[in-house]
Structure formats: C-alpha cells, structure tokens
Amino acid sequence: MSINKIAFRNVFRQRRRSLLTALTMTGGFVLLSFSFSIMDGTYETAIQKFTKAYSGHVQIHKRGYLDKRSIYSTLNESDNIESGFTDIPEIENWTKRVFSPSLAFRDKKTSAASIIGIQPLNEAKTTSLSDTLKSGTYLPEIPSGNVIIGERLAKILDAGVGGEIVLIAQGADGSIANEIFRVSGILKGGINSPNSLNCYMHIKTAQDFLALYGRYHETAINLTHYSASEAVAEKLRTLVNNDEIDVEPWEVVQKSFYDAMTADKEGIWITVTILAVIVGLGVLNTVLMTILERKREFGILKALGTTPFQIFRLIVQEMLTLSVLAVILSCLLSLAVNTVFTIYGIDYPEPVSIGNIEITTMHGIITFRSFWVPSLLVTGTAFFVSIIPAAMAALVQPVKAMRAS
Amino acid sequence: MKEIIRTEKVTKIYRTGEIEVAALRDVSVCINEGEFTAIAGPSGSGKSTFLNIISGLDHPTSGDAYISGSRINDISGTKLSDFRRDNIGFVFQSFNLIPVLSVTENIEYVMLLQGIPRKERSERVAAILSEVGLEGMENRMPFQLSGGQQQRVAVARAIVTSPGIILADEPTANLDSATGAALLDMMKKLNKKKNMTFIFSTHDRNIMDVSRRLIVLKDGRIEKDEVRG
Numbered sequence A: 001m002s003i004n005k006i007a008f009r010n011v012f013r014q015r016r017r018s019l020l021t022a023l024t025m026t027g028g029f030v031l032l033s034f035s036f037s038i039m040d041g042t043y044e045t046a047i048q049k050f051t052k053a054y055s056g057h058v059q060i061h062k063r064g065y066l067d068k069r070s071i072y073s074t075l076n077e078s079d080n081i082e083s084g085f086t087d088i089p090e091i092e093n094w095t096k097r098v099f100s101p102s103l104a105f106r107d108k109k110t111s112a113a114s115i116i117g118i119q120p121l122n123e124a125k126t127t128s129l130s131d132t133l134k135s136g137t138y139l140p141e142i143p144s145g146n147v148i149i150g151e152r153l154a155k156i157l158d159a160g161v162g163g164e165i166v167l168i169a170q171g172a173d174g175s176i177a178n179e180i181f182r183v184s185g186i187l188k189g190g191i192n193s194p195n196s197l198n199c200y201m202h203i204k205t206a207q208d209f210l211a212l213y214g215r216y217h218e219t220a221i222n223l224t225h226y227s228a229s230e231a232v233a234e235k236l237r238t239l240v241n242n243d244e245i246d247v248e249p250w251e252v253v254q255k256s257f258y259d260a261m262t263a264d265k266e267g268i269w270i271t272v273t274i275l276a277v278i279v280g281l282g283v284l285n286t287v288l289m290t291i292l293e294r295k296r297e298f299g300i301l302k303a304l305g306t307t308p309f310q311i312f313r314l315i316v317q318e319m320l321t322l323s324v325l326a327v328i329l330s331c332l333l334s335l336a337v338n339t340v341f342t343i344y345g346i347d348y349p350e351p352v353s354i355g356n357i358e359i360t361t362m363h364g365i366i367t368f369r370s371f372w373v374p375s376l377l378v379t380g381t382a383f384f385v386s387i388i389p390a391a392m393a394a395l396v397q398p399v400k401a402m403r404a405s
Numbered sequence B: 001m002k003e004i005i006r007t008e009k010v011t012k013i014y015r016t017g018e019i020e021v022a023a024l025r026d027v028s029v030c031i032n033e034g035e036f037t038a039i040a041g042p043s044g045s046g047k048s049t050f051l052n053i054i055s056g057l058d059h060p061t062s063g064d065a066y067i068s069g070s071r072i073n074d075i076s077g078t079k080l081s082d083f084r085r086d087n088i089g090f091v092f093q094s095f096n097l098i099p100v101l102s103v104t105e106n107i108e109y110v111m112l113l114q115g116i117p118r119k120e121r122s123e124r125v126a127a128i129l130s131e132v133g134l135e136g137m138e139n140r141m142p143f144q145l146s147g148g149q150q151q152r153v154a155v156a157r158a159i160v161t162s163p164g165i166i167l168a169d170e171p172t173a174n175l176d177s178a179t180g181a182a183l184l185d186m187m188k189k190l191n192k193k194k195n196m197t198f199i200f201s202t203h204d205r206n207i208m209d210v211s212r213r214l215i216v217l218k219d220g221r222i223e224k225d226e227v228r229g
C-alpha cells in the first residue's frame, strides 16, 4: 500500500465522473491525433506530388546556378558524377536537364518560353512529366525536333499538336540560335500552372541548339522517400567531393514551397490550444469537485500525520493516473481511426490546392507525433490543472476541514 | 505518576466577523500517564476545541498546553505533524476511515507514514485485530462494516503505533448505546492492558460513567473535575 495505490483506487471511486473526465481526455486526444494524422497525411501527399511533378528530392547544380540561372553555370557529362549513385540505396532514379530562356514565334504571335532539355526516359521515371500530357505524345528517346509545350504557350501561339513553332535563344558560344520545332504534345495543368510556358525537348537537341555540347545544368534525383533528402544530399556531397558543385535537398531547391508548407503547419497549434483548454476545463471540474467533497477526508489524513506534500501528490497522481488510463485507451482508438483514414481516405468535395498542387483525397498518415503530442497534451493538462487545487487541499487545516461537514 | 498533558489557563476565542465565541476559558488541567479520562459536556461546550488544542491541531488564543513536558506552541509545522503522528492516536466521531482502503490497510496507514517495514506492519495488524474483535474482517472495505465495527478499526489504527495518548472525540456519538458501551469497554480494557492514556469526549451520560476521571465542561469552563473510585 502506498500513495500510488490510494490514488489508483480513488480514480475508481467516482466511476461516473472519472469516466466522463476520461472521455473528455480521450475525445481531445483522438481529435488532435486525427488532426495531426490528416494534416501530416495531406502534406505528405502534397510534398510527394510536388517533388514528383518536377523537382525530385535532391538536385545537383554548378555552384551558384540556383541564384542566377546562368546558362554558363554547367556541369560536365565527362565528370560522370552519377557513377556512384547506385551505391546509395535511397536513390531510385535521376535525370539530367538543360535550361534556357527563349522567345517562341508562330505566324505573328510571340511569347517567352522556357526551354528545358530532358532525357525522355529518365525524366519519365523520375517525375510525372510523361503522365501530364493533355494531348499528343511524349518525347521519343532518340533526339528529334519534337517539343512538348505548356498549355499557356500553346494558347498564346495558337499551336496545336503537329504545329510548328520557331524558337530563338542565345547559344553558349554567343551565337543566336534559331530553329523550327514541331509540337508533339501539350501539357495539362491549365494556363496558371508553373509549367505553362515550358517547352520540353530532348537534352541532345537542346545541347546542340544552345551550343552546350556535353554540358548540362541540373541533375534531379528521386528517392525512396522525400524525408531522406537531407541525409542523401549529405552523402552525395561526400561522393561528389567538389566545391564547385552544389547538392541540395528539395527543401532548399523549392524553398518557397517548403516555407509555405511549414507555415501552414503552424496552424495546428491553434487546435492544440483549444483542445488543451477543453481538456483542462474537464479536469478542473473533476479535481475541484473532488477536493470539495473530500475536504473532511483530507483533514483526517492530515490529522493522522500525512504531510501536505503527500496530499498534494495524492491528488495530482489521481489525475495523472486517470490521464494515463485515458491516454492508453486513446492511443488504441486513434490508431484505429487514423489507420482507417490512412487506408481509405475521403475525397474532398472540391480539390484543394496546396503550393500549386491539387489534392483530391484527404488521407491520414500514422506518425509518431500524432500520438506523442496528444499524449503530452492530455497528461500535461491534467498535471497543470490539478496543481492549484491539489495545493489548496494540501494546505487544508484539519480542524476546519473536519468542522466543515 | 507522570504527567503527560497539562494546560494552563487555556483560552480559545473564535471570531466570526463581529461575533466572538469563547470556546474555552481559562482551562487548566493536568492528566497523568495511563489515565482514562472523559471530557463531558453538552454540545458546544468546548470539548472538541479542548482535544484539538491538546493535540496541537489548534492553537490556544492565550494560555499554554504541554505534552510530555514540551510546550506545543514551541513545536513548529512539520515537526508538529510528525510529533502528532508518533505520539497521538486519533479517533473521530465519524468517517474516520479512508474509504478506498481495507480494514488491514486502514490500520496500517499510520505505520506506513512512519516507514515501518511491511513485515512488522502485518504482524502488528494481525495482533491488533483480535484485540479489537475484528478477526476475519481484514479484507473488508469500510462500507462493508457497521458503524461500531468502523469505530473499532479507527481505535485499532489509533493504538497500533503505540502512541502515548489516544484522543477520541465523541467516538460513540453515531453508535447506538449498546454498541457505544461495548466500544468504550474495549477501550478501557486496552487502557488497562497497554497503559496508554485515553482521553475521550462525550455528551452521553451512560458513557461518561465508565471513566475513572470525569472532566465536565460548560460554556468553555471546567464545571467539574472528579476522580472516581
């Protein structure tokens, strides 16, 4: 027998009240856990879609390329930096790219266009580009004069599949490059999508056109999971071992997307606060009723020689015991609820857009923090809310307490 | 005979707003070790106040109270509660027991606070149970006991630590007279056998006659203080 044991038994003394308090705690826990699960699940989907759509999870450039996007900041194919990639198990696929701004013409119409030279097969494995065609066909693996253009560019130039456009750009050797290309496909995504003014062609075609023989601007790498990005980037830095080459995770490459994502996540703390208040009020009600009803009992305990601290501990421990029991129940319940939403998910009535990525289905995810944050919330609230009432009970004067009844 | 409790001109005044109530006025008594003393008097005469002051649960407005020669006012906070725990056994009028603890656990409680090892605790509980006539009820919970049985458990808890003094504030008030008499009888036997000092309060004529010494309070003053054959 000990204070622990007395506390434990007291929890079951007012079964109804304890049950209601535990249910308040459980409700708060499950709601919060669910919120985390859905939020993290949604961002998981958004990040996966975003990195899959274009950036990949890690990118390699010539030092400084991301700041200036200069056509001269190139990597050399002869350096063969990708030779060690297969030794890194997290790396799934990678692809090289060449970039240049250009002007596009068709009849009397002109538009700015971003030339992107790609390795058609590798690109298709690394990103979802080949799946985002609205019409026409994807680029063949052998170099050709075919291009795939964004929807807005197609609209401005009034170019359909099979139509011809003229591109003008400045070559790396200072010459003016200009050539006719045939539109073989048009991308979907609407005129506001970030790829809307892009013009994809075979990397060899682009290198020839821009006089970038054997040179390219970017390697995009796809990993087994986006969360490995920083770790893999670090491994690659060691592997590449070249001060003139930048290896950056998607969080750096797509900083604005990453920042938007992180800022959005802060919103959950409002939910946390509201639930803490609700759980706190439930606990406060119980603990106040308890000390009011048991005033005489505390008086007797004190008269018998129980110290104020032991009484304080008794009450705090009763609430902690109740909260731990509620947390155990809640974990099981949340695991069930979150699992269902992880597996099945529910469709949004209208697709929501996060960082330009359209999300159609709300999916949960089982994360560690969707359990530990609510656990801490429930036990922490129970603890803090019971401190003052417990101190009041601890300071009860036996004579007064026993007269009171 | 050794003196164990002494009060000198103890006065206790309660103030509630404008109203002053003198619960005790100039009460001077001396109680010796091993005495079996009844504090009698009608309700409101100051019996509880007297017991609270001699146990250090309450402090006199003026005058002094001594236990075993130490002035209670000189003992501070936690020392006083330890002193109480080790030297005084309490029995209250009702709801004495911790409702979530069994008979055995209730009796053990003070020993637990004293840090007495488990083995010794159970030996002492076993011995005391027969003395208070509760054999076979070890594992009952308080709500499974009659009022008289609950008071016996309280008495057992009070004496199990062998304190010098047992203070019982109207221990029989909630019992029928036969049960009350039996409880008093038991207390008296324990007093003889263990030479513990018993001081109890009562407003029941029949009960006060059992005691050897009778102190009668009226309006906070000692009306009568007699030792009988």
Ligand SMILES: Nc1ncnc2c1ncn2[C@@H]1O[C@H](COP(=O)(O)OP(=O)(O)O)[C@@H](O)[C@H]1O
Pocket (backbone or CB within 6 Å): A400, A403, B014, B015, B016, B021, B022, B023, B041, B042, B043, B044, B045, B046, B047, B048, B049, B050
């Ligand atoms: N805490 C208190 N506040 C105000 N008055 C009190 C308090 N305690 C006792 N009294 C008063 O003191 C007098 C004596 O009370 P008490 O010692 O409880 O008497 P008894 O135990 O003989 O019934 C009563 O008039 C009672 O109302």
Ligand SMILES: [Mg+2]
Pocket (backbone or CB within 6 Å): B047, B048, B049, B169, B170
């Ligand atoms: Mg009284």
